[in-house]
Amino acid sequence: MDDELxxxxxxxxxxxxxxPEAYDRLLADGQFRAVLAAAVPGVPFEALAGEVRKCKSCLDFQVKFCYGFLKRLVKTASDGCDMDCSAVDRASRYTFVSNHRDIVLDSALLDMLLIDAGFGTTCEIAIGDNLLAAPWIKDLVRLNKSFxxxxxxxxxxxxxxxxxxADYMHYVIARKHDNIWIAQREGRAKDSDDRTQPSVLKMMAMGGDGSAIDRLRQLHIVPLAISYEYDPCDYLKAMEFQLRRDVPGWKKTKADDVMSMQTGIxxxxxxxxxxxxxxxxxxLDTLDPAMPKGELFDTVARHIDRAxxxxxxxxxxxxxxxxxxxxGEGYGEHFTEAERRVFEDYVGGQLARIELEGKDEPFLRECILRMYANPVRNNRAALAATV
Structure with missing residues (x-):
């Protein structure tokens, strides 16, 4: 291992x-053993442990264990998952900057799709330390190529x-020749009004060499749009909106994050x-190098948002x-009455899952509707701006 790393x-x-040392810790942990058994059902633990130890790199572990689990999950918990990557070169390495819906799956499914598309590697994943509720989880995410x-x-x-x-991200692209995934903002956009935080770009430009434009260019940023037909956590997000509205100083706990991860998966x-x-x-090559940094990061953030x-x-x-x-805004032509009933029944079912003292159902319903409606307005505005 080199000194820079x-x-x-x-x-x-x-x-x-x-x-080997990380495997020793993980395989001795009861919670990890339960997760492993659930991910690869029907296989004795000792056999699984032996297969884990055969993995000589994090990519090996992803391909041998994570990939198969995700393929099974797509079959059982979705109606299919695909990616259009025609705009990028599979032989190149990129920093994928995406909207953020699901704590775990946004990056995990990207890894699966990159393998399917023939990229030859997955991506290193930016994950907040607030989600590392136990030591074994930190070991597991580092095994899953997270930083x-x-x-x-x-x-x-x-x-x-x-x-x-920032220095590490530049190291990953330039020295490790790997991809990176990072959300466009800190935390998920609970109302699905997806906006890139200029502060994320400012952080990226703290690494590398040259001007701020040079430093962003060195990361080869690819805006990535992630679309789920249904968000399993929509009712949890709506409940959070009411709690923030009604309970002064309310904050999520680590248990809330774990619940969101489980529900999302x-x-x-x-x-x-x-x-x-x-x-x-x-x-980036079209931008004025003399542009003030604040204006630069705002401009790049808007470009990523439009994409x-x-x-x-x-x-x-x-x-x-x-x-x-x-x-009256002309959205009715995009669905049938049968599709309206299906979606209204879905929203009703999600609302019924909310157990909350002083439950404000009209407010909660509007929160869920906005999660699904905001991408429509954003898409319409972005397409109009490109004409």
């Missing part, structure tokens, strides 16, 4: 020589932490589509929600 020991995925976003650091440490993460998702936009390198919004795949339920909230 050692700089990132606190945040990076495992290197091959570190795997840690240190969100719990104090204010004094945040600048150094951001700089280290196992819940009904309908159809799933990933769409890669063109790498933004050529767009993501243009490439949403919209389903009947999205249009039903938009037509319900904003009648």
């Amino acid at each position: 050692r700089r990132y020991d606190a945040i990076r995925p495992f290197e091959p020589e570190e795997l 840690i976003v240190e969100r719990s650091a104090g204010l004094r440490e945040m600048l150094a932490s951001s700089k280290r993460m 196992m819940g009904r998702k309908g159809r799933i589509h990933y769409h890669c936009s063109t790498c933004i390198d050529a767009f 993501i919004h243009c490439n949403y795949r919209l389903y009947a339920g999205n249009y039903v929600a938009a037509d319900t909230l904003w009648p």
